[in-house]
Amino acid sequence: MSIAQIEQAFIDIAKARFGTHLRTVESLPADWDSETFKRILRLAPGLFVVFGGGAAMDQSTDIRSQWVLLAVTAHASGERARRHGDSREIGAYEIIETAVPLFHDRQVPGVGLIRFEAIENLFTAAIEEQGAAIYGARFSLPMTITAPPPGGTDPLDAFLTFNSTLDAAPADGRPEAEDVVVLPQ
Known part of the structure; x- marks a missing residue:
């Protein structure tokens, strides 16, 4: 099972459990920007799935993949409601306390067993100023990174466009060349 398929499995399981209690369940990149x-924040309350990579195991293509489920709330009625919830919206604690037992010891068919590792309060002053609470639940899942089967469809065959930006660190910080190549199909 690919990283994308496992990510989608996390999303599908969470959507089925939380139903309409969350505005969204989707994936996020590991690196955030503003x-x-x-x-x-616009999608809160929500649960976001983040693939965090993984360390190689036993000098093979097996990894101990890391997954984080981020509970995000943004109650207008204050920080306590963001953590505890209120009569209108679920709180970050409720999201995390539902997600941890939902995923811990869950078997991913053909991959392995999801293991709960930790909960982290991702509080920062900037997050608080924006009126949000964010908590992360971290899980691990052993998995194998596999090559496409011989004679099968190569996943790279599906690309229609290749984009490239070349940058030899010019003084003005702008790329020296950019190109888009449309591949014949």
């Missing part, structure tokens, strides 16, 4: 943060 636009990502603004977007997740």
Whole structure:
């Protein structure tokens, strides 16, 4: 099972459990910028799946993949409601306390067993100023990174466009060349 398929499995399981209690369940990149943060605030309350990579195991293509489920709330009625919830919206604690037992010891068919590792309060002054609470639940899942089967469809065959930006560190910080190549199909 690919990283994308496992990510989708996390999303599908969470959507089935939380139903309409969350505005969204979707994936996020591991690195955030200010636009990502603004977007997740608009989608709160939500649960966001982040693939965090993984360390190689036994000098093979097996990894101990890391997954983080981010509970994000943005109650207008204050920080306590963001953590505890209120009569109108679910709180970050409720999201995390539902997600941890939902995923811990869950078997991913053909991959392995999801293991709960930790909960982290991702509080910062900037997050608080924006009126949000964010908590992360970290899980691990052993998995194998596999090559496409011989004679099968190569996943790279599906690309229609290749984009490239070349940058030899010019003084003005702008790329020296950019190109888009449309591949024949």
